[in-house]
Amino acid sequence: MMITPSILNADFAHISDEIAKVEQQADWLHLDVMDGHFVPNLSFGPAMVEAAKRSSNLPLDVHLMITEPEKWTSQYLKAGASNISFHFEACADSVALAAEIRKSGATVGLAIKPGTSFEQISDILPNFDLLLIMTVEPGFGGQSFMPEMLTKITTAREFISNHQLNIKIQADGGVNLSTIKAAADAGADVFVTGSVVYSADDPGDMINTLRKLIAN
Ligand code: DX5
Ligand code: ZN
Numbered sequence: 001m002m003i004t005p006s007i008l009n010a011d012f013a014h015i016s017d018e019i020a021k022v023e024q025q026a027d028w029l030h031l032d033v034m035d036g037h038f039v040p041n042l043s044f045g046p047a048m049v050e051a052a053k054r055s056s057n058l059p060l061d062v063h064l065m066i067t068e069p070e071k072w073t074s075q076y077l078k079a080g081a082s083n084i085s086f087h088f089e090a091c092a093d094s095v096a097l098a099a100e101i102r103k104s105g106a107t108v109g110l111a112i113k114p115g116t117s118f119e120q121i122s123d124i125l126p127n128f129d130l131l132l133i134m135t136v137e138p139g140f141g142g143q144s145f146m147p148e149m150l151t152k153i154t155t156a157r158e159f160i161s162n163h164q165l166n167i168k169i170q171a172d173g174g175v176n177l178s179t180i181k182a183a184a185d186a187g188a189d190v191f192v193t194g195s196v197v198y199s200a201d202d203p204g205d206m207i208n209t210l211r212k213l214i215a216n
Helices: 012-020 046-055 073-079 094-103 147-162 180-186 203-213
Strands: 002-005 029-034 060-065 083-087 107-112 130-134 168-172 190-193
Touching (some): 002 029, 002 203, 012 046, 046 060, 046 073, 060 073, 073 083, 073 094, 083 094, 083 130, 094 107, 107 168, 130 147, 147 168, 147 180, 180 190, 180 203
Parallel strands (some): 002 190, 060 083, 107 130, 130 168
């Protein structure tokens, strides 16, 4: 079970302090890249990934919510990404891009929006290390978890264990104190936590509390 806090709702004016608040408790740091095109919001680009690399020893988990991710992945790899997840809906050849990312030594995730079914991607899933299941419409932190995504998580978990694949399932969006257990029970093992962590008085403590909810 891994907790990967997203800095999207952190204070960008003090980003190294904000990262330090979760440095001891987080497994990876989740960085949400948005291009104002694939999603109706803009966040940050490779410079922020580089800044995170300089201020943290955590593996950097880069979630690209951008069109034509194949044009940009090399910049994020150079900036220090350990994992890159890109969207199936945004990429012309997801399998080729997965191979290219892996060649650099990073791991690769396939991200799917709520409207994309598991059946649409099951054939190509073995080419990935992680499946990122969006549990909100991508674009903004602080939205409500979509409970109807739980069956997609369960279907993915069954497929992965039936085929004896070593692929993580990451739930992203609206994961908080009241939803993390359901996502874990459905079969997720990596949890993006944005607003719940960065709105807490003690973000590190909040990660510990979340982790207790999914222990065992
Ligand atoms: C949404 C992003 C998420 C977001 C999570 O498009 O992919 O990673 O930052 O934030 P919360 O946990 O607040 O939903
Ligand atoms: Zn994300």
